[in-house]
Amino acid sequence: MHYSIFFCIFVTVLEDAIRHNGIVERIDGDTAVVRIAQTSACAACHAAKMCMASESREKRIEARMLEPLTVGDEVEVLVREQAGWLAVFLAYIIPFLLLVAAVAGFDHMGWSEVKSGTAALVSVAVYYVILRLFRDKLQRKFTFWVRKIN
Numbered sequence: 179m180h181y182s183i184f185f186c187i188f189v190t191v192l193e194d195a196i197r198h199n200g201i202v203e204r205i206d207g208d209t210a211v212v213r214i215a216q217t218s219a220c221a222a223c224h225a226a227k228m229c230m231a232s233e234s235r236e237k238r239i240e241a242r243m244l245e246p247l248t249v250g251d252e253v254e255v256l257v258r259e260q261a262g263w264l265a266v267f268l269a270y271i272i273p274f275l276l277l278v279a280a281v282a283g284f285d286h287m288g289w290s291e292v293k294s295g296t297a298a299l300v301s302v303a304v305y306y307v308i309l310r311l312f313r314d315k316l317q318r319k320f321t322f323w324v325r326k327i328n
Contacts, residue, residue, distance in 0.1 A: 186237060187249045195256040199327065202251045203238065210324050212241050212255050241322035268309065273302045 200214035214237050241255050278299035289297070309316070
């Protein structure tokens with residue numbers, strides 16, 4: 179495994195990371211499946227909706243290992259804060275702007291309110307389909323990392 183490469187990346191991740199503690203449930207190669215529990219800190223976290231850790235009491239996350247781990251290890255899961263802001267931008271801000279622009283544009287073209295609203299909703303649906311098609315490419319930007327808690 180290439181833990182030395184991961185360590186170099188980890189130094190960058192550590193500077194601006196959103197963190198959750200958890201327990202390793204399974205290991206597949208250089209990836210660990212970690213069970214994290216919701217904490218009271220999730221309520222104040224600006225990226226809680228992005229990481230979805232706040233939606234349920236427990237969440238399972240696949241994360242790249244920064245060091246050798248074993249099942250049952252207590253670990254810290256990290257994701258760059260910048261990734262959280264990118265997720266908010268892609269999932270909420272762009273669709274909102276697209277919706278407003280589409281309604282205004284179709285209205286300016288003389289379409290009725292019903293047609294403009296429907297076309298705007300369809301344009302947002304198409305945006306989400308396109309986002310889904312690029313899911314694999316986007317997942318590379320939303321990498322979770324895991325390290326053992328000392």
